[in-house]
Amino acid sequence: MANDPTPPTTADPMAPMLCFDLYAASQAFTRVYKPLLAPLGLTYPQYLVMLNLWPDSLLSVGEIGRRVSLESNTLTPLIKRLQEAGLVTRSRDPDDERRVVVALTDQGQALEAQAAHVPGCILEATGMPQAEIEALQRTLRGLTRTMLDAAASK
Incomplete structure (x- = not known):
């Protein structure tokens, strides 16, 4: 990320990568869903x-x-x-x-x-209260819209 203000360190080059955090969270969700589905x-x-x-x-x-x-x-x-x-x-x-x-x-x-039973199991696995999940969803949906708009304008 050329304009990233936080340069990666050799200890953790992924630390400034928001996209990697989203990817890792998605992979973690998939691991929880797999045995339920x-x-x-x-x-x-x-x-x-x-x-x-x-x-x-x-x-x-x-x-x-x-x-x-x-x-x-x-x-x-x-x-x-x-x-x-x-x-x-x-x-x-x-x-x-x-x-x-x-x-x-x-x-x-x-x-x-x-x-x-699946949604309840997923909710429990997050360890987050419902209000926190809803706030995170609003943030992620806003981020998705912004990123799609940015991609469309290129």
């Missing part, structure tokens, strides 16, 4: 898709991609695996053949109850 037969990205389908039950691939920040070339194979597992169906939108819609199966809907 394994009995459900889900990966973390699949869980994100299911979280969006449970309340809506039918969404386009494009809408799912917007909600979970994944491109369709990443999302399509993921959704195909959910379909092979019997959790969702995929079909062309009769009103717009270009759109693919994803719908929950009964088995996919039933999985919601089996996954109900």
Whole structure:
């Protein structure tokens, strides 16, 4: 980072790297999620898709991609695996053949109850009170918007 006011030290060259702290935190979350999701037969990205389908039950691939920040070339194979597992169906939108819609199966809907414990386990694993988590989320969402704006202006 050329404009970083804190030069890296040989002892810890990663110390000034905010992006590394976010990456490391993301990896830590994934490690906590993995054993919680394994009995459900889900990966973390699949869980994100299911979280969006449970309340809506039918969404386009494009809408799912917007909600979970994944491109369709990443999302399509993921959704195909959910379909092979019997959790969702995929079909062309009769009103717009270009759109693919994803719908929950009964088995996919039933999985919601089996996954109900996951958010509480994650909350507990953070060791943070709810108010602190909400403040951190606001900060991170603001940072994300700012960084996306900066990327778009380049």
